[in-house]
């Protein structure tokens with residue numbers, strides 16, 4: 575009987591992954607996902623975000639993604655990008671911009687991008703912060719009081735100036751109804767991650783992904799009955815921290831011309847794999863990501879061990895052809911994603927994933943930093 579029911583499931587077209595990977599079954603409730611790149615952030619301390627940092631790669635550039643999620647007539651935001659007046663951050667953050675450790679060109683706040691795009695701020699019911707770092711929380715003072723705010727479990731809500739070192743201030747919360755999530759009572763797990771079914775119809779899940787900072791969460795958006803976008807927030811800061819891995823390589827073999835290019839372009843002083851030769855790197859036999867989450871005392875990850883486990887679990891989605899993983903700061907995607915007003919939801923039909931997953935390894939891609 576067991577094999578009969580298994581055949582029935584396969585005949586009904588359930589995704590392969592649901593059989594052994596804890597992924598949700600096919601249902602018809604979906605959301606639409608549209609992505610903004612709010613800012614291009616440069617930092618002179620890439621070593622706090624990723625390791626190793628090779629000679630000549632002393633800075634790192636990062637997009638700053640924000641997501642508009644539409645569920646029928648209901649709209650929410652997942653992250654807002656950073657505010658566009660960085661000197662008005664609390665001193666502990668503003669000092670990074672004063673010293674040049676972080677820098678940005680002038681840019682439009684997400685509230686302007688939405689308004690210019692015909693999306694009234696009043697139409698957005700709720701903002702979800704993946705976490706409370708400055709580059710995700712926008713400028714909440716620009717939002718109507720009717721906009722609710724959702725934050726992850728344990729998000730530190732101590733405020734400047736009462737807490738002089740705090741990165742948050744009263745205007746980040748004032749006037750808004752704030753809900754702090756708890757995953758304690760959920761019995762739902764997806765790819766090993768505790769999950770909350772946000773709308774109650776399996777269209778949009780919030781996932782508990784600790785490590786980066788207290789309260790760090792990610793989201794899984796069902797954009798067609800069987801395909802998803804995983805909003806990975808800051809589970810990592812570079813595609814090279816996610817890839818390659820064995821299951822990923824089995825689904826998405828590195829294109830032959832890139833294997834050939836990588837032989838010369840990737841430094842064998844810093845990277846190695848079983849079939850590499852001195853000065854001839856072999857990507858196909860590389861069984862772990864090229865870059866790692868740093869565990870130095872100044873790591874941007876508060877708990878690098880937990881962060882790596884969260885990333886390992888996210889990698890389960892990345893290896894599956896029904897899931898597109900988009901991090902907040904993935905520079906390799908910058909010329910490749912369909913940004914607002916286009917929708918990300920048709921990514922699979924358009925073959926987007928095949929176009930983007932190895933882009934970080936192309937020597938001409940802005941994210942390349944391996945030579």
Ligand SMILES: [Zn+2]
Pocket residue numbers: 707709710808902903
């Ligand atoms: Zn960030």
